[in-house]
Amino acid sequence: MSEHTLTVAGVTVDTRHWIGGEHVASAGTFVDVSPIDGSVLGEIARGTAAEASAAVAAARAAFPGWAATPRAERARILHAVADAVEKRIEDLSIVETHDNGALLRSHRRGVMPRVAHNFRFFADRLVGLGHDDFDTRGHTNHVSWDPAGPCVLITPWNAPLMLATWKIAPALAAGNTVILKPAEWSPLTASLFADIAAEAGLPAGVLNVVQGYGAEAGNALVSHPDVRRISFTGSVPTAKTIAAAAAANLVPASFELGGKSPLLVFADADLDLAVDLAVEQYDNAGQVCLAATRILVEETIAQEFTRRFTEKASALRQGDPRDETTDIGPNIHTRQLEKIDGFVQRALAAGARAVIGGRRGEGQYYAPTLLTDVAQDSEIVQEEVFGPVLTLQTFTDEDEAVRLANDTRFGLAATVATGDRGRAARVTDRLVAGTVWVNCFFVRDLQAPFGGSRHSGVGREGGTWSFDFYCDLKNTVTAPKGWRDHG
Numbered sequence: 464m465s466e467h468t469l470t471v472a473g474v475t476v477d478t479r480h481w482i483g484g485e486h487v488a489s490a491g492t493f494v495d496v497s498p499i500d501g502s503v504l505g506e507i508a509r510g511t512a513a514e515a516s517a518a519v520a521a522a523r524a525a526f527p528g529w530a531a532t533p534r535a536e537r538a539r540i541l542h543a544v545a546d547a548v549e550k551r552i553e554d555l556s557i558v559e560t561h562d563n564g565a566l567l568r569s570h571r572r573g574v575m576p577r578v579a580h581n582f583r584f585f586a587d588r589l590v591g592l593g594h595d596d597f598d599t600r601g602h603t604n605h606v607s608w609d610p611a612g613p614c615v616l617i618t619p620w621n622a623p624l625m626l627a628t629w630k631i632a633p634a635l636a637a638g639n640t641v642i643l644k645p646a647e648w649s650p651l652t653a654s655l656f657a658d659i660a661a662e663a664g665l666p667a668g669v670l671n672v673v674q675g676y677g678a679e680a681g682n683a684l685v686s687h688p689d690v691r692r693i694s695f696t697g698s699v700p701t702a703k704t705i706a707a708a709a710a711a712n713l714v715p716a717s718f719e720l721g722g723k724s725p726l727l728v729f730a731d732a733d734l735d736l737a738v739d740l741a742v743e744q745y746d747n748a749g750q751v752c753l754a755a756t757r758i759l760v761e762e763t764i765a766q767e768f769t770r771r772f773t774e775k776a777s778a779l780r781q782g783d784p785r786d787e788t789t790d791i792g793p794n795i796h797t798r799q800l801e802k803i804d805g806f807v808q809r810a811l812a813a814g815a816r817a818v819i820g821g822r823r824g825e826g827q828y829y830a831p832t833l834l835t836d837v838a839q840d841s842e843i844v845q846e847e848v849f850g851p852v853l854t855l856q857t858f859t860d861e862d863e864a865v866r867l868a869n870d871t872r873f874g875l876a877a878t879v880a881t882g883d884r885g886r887a888a889r890v891t892d893r894l895v896a897g898t899v900w901v902n903c904f905f906v907r908d909l910q911a912p913f914g915g916s917r918h919s920g921v922g923r924e925g926g927t928w929s930f931d932f933y934c935d936l937k938n939t940v941t942a943p944k945g946w947r948d949h950g
């Protein structure tokens with residue numbers, strides 16, 4: 464142990480930045496607290512404009528070498544990173560759970576394997592990336608996917624390493640170098656991952672991690688003139704600030720933002736399935752951008768739906784996320800908890816009724832909540848809460864269901880529960896959302912485009928769309944005649 468490391472349940476994490484293949488300290492630090500019990504995990508380097516500049520310089524210096532590395536070799540290194548992640552799944556899971564409070568069993572069996580898969584998928588996609596050559600009046604058009612340069616990736620705390628590597632993997636596969644700024648409420652797995660990736664053979668400067676606050680380190684990074692791409696996942700207000708910085712330097716930016724997604728339950732749905740889908744929305748204590756937080760139920764079945772939902776949701780076990788039997792863990796931070804409770808208390812004061820919950824629990828836990836008697840234009844229906852809080856409204860026909868579903872400023876996802884294929888086709892066709900699930904939820908595939916409409920985002924990542932964003936596409940047109948034989 465040194466003054467620059469901390470230990471979480473036996474796993475040691477270096478708390479400095481990772482710049483140009485070296486751990487770099489800052490004059491200042493910030494305190495990292497575990498949401499499980501409020502205990503202090505340690506002090507983390509608090510990045511400033513100086514460390515941000517150093518990281519961009521390191522990424523710039525490493526760029527020509529990494530960009531020139533043959534695709535097959537880049538892919539081999541990314542697979543080696545995936546291998547190394549797989550060997551450290553237990554360590555990464557333990558650290559992430561202590562840091563952001565999400566369930567240990569989810570990290571072990573779902574999230575961290577997905578982190579490794581992020582690298583495998585984009586490594587393989589890179590190798591298979593086509594050149595799409597075509598002919599124009601005898602001239603050959605050759606389309607190539609050129610690396611763009613240093614990319615700044617700004618990520619949130621609700622699924623820290625998963626969402627970070629969702630961006631890191633395609634950015635690196637494309638031949639870019641990266642500067643990651645993880646969220647200050649969950650900084651640890653980014654640092655641990657930087658060490659793992661370096662040990663796996665990722666060259667110095669190709670991945671850099673700058674820790675710190677958004678307004679300091681984050682702002683310095685997104686404003687830096689040598690950055691060639693910015694990808695952000697987080698809140699709408701922060702997206703607007705980052706968009707302004709990106710505009711100042713004319714840098715392409717991708718935004719994956721919040722949501723207020725609907726779950727539409729029609730009377731012809733399998734009701735048990737619909738209830739399961741609704742209860743699933745409490746996953747990760749409601750801190751999921753895709754969560755269908757507005758449950759819209761056909762009036763004729765609303766009473767029975769509510770009865771079954773209440774029974775099922777009341778059986779959820781809330782508690783220590785390290786316990787295998789826990790279903791709902793704590794919320795990330797006391798500030799987030801206050802924000803959640805503010806939404807709920809204002810809704811109750813405005814006439815909403817809590818079918819379940821409606822209050823804080825012990826410590827940093829919020830009781831799973833279902834609010835009904837809510838108006839369509841009310842704050843609780845229109846704004847993202849990012850906690851275990853759902854609303855229930857009813858509709859009488861398809862038109863009303865679609866109208867309510869589309870009537871927010873967001874458009875990230877939507878889920879439809881129905882037993883009628885024709886209805887599913889009609890309704891999904893009219894929904895404004897980046898992803899629509901029918902009779903299922905959170906079935907995710909990296910081949911699919913991912914992102915949101917309206918205030919839920921700008922652009923799409925995933926599959927080839929990620930390479931569209933992280934590459935400078937170039938078309939080379941060659942004439943049929945004019946070659947000179949110098950041989």
Ligand SMILES: NC(=O)C1=CN([C@@H]2O[C@H](COP(=O)(O)OP(=O)(O)OC[C@H]3O[C@@H](n4cnc5c(N)ncnc54)[C@H](O)[C@@H]3O)[C@@H](O)[C@H]2O)C=CC1
Nearest residue numbers: 618619645646677678681682697698701720721752847849
């Ligand atoms: N995936 C999602 O859709 C997420 C949505 N949210 C929403 O945002 C709300 C607030 O959560 P916050 O943690 O405050 O989100 P946020 O959007 O402020 O933070 C996300 C990331 O942006 C960074 N950041 C903040 N200001 C920045 C700036 N000026 N320049 C560059 N980077 C900056 C933060 O350090 C963090 O890494 C939540 O209650 C939730 O509604 C939050 C996290 C994830």
Ligand SMILES: O=C(O)/C=C/C=C(\O)C(=O)O
Nearest residue numbers: 621622696751752753907
């Ligand atoms: O797990 C995914 O594929 C995407 C998750 C996205 C979020 O949870 C988010 O951004 O909040």
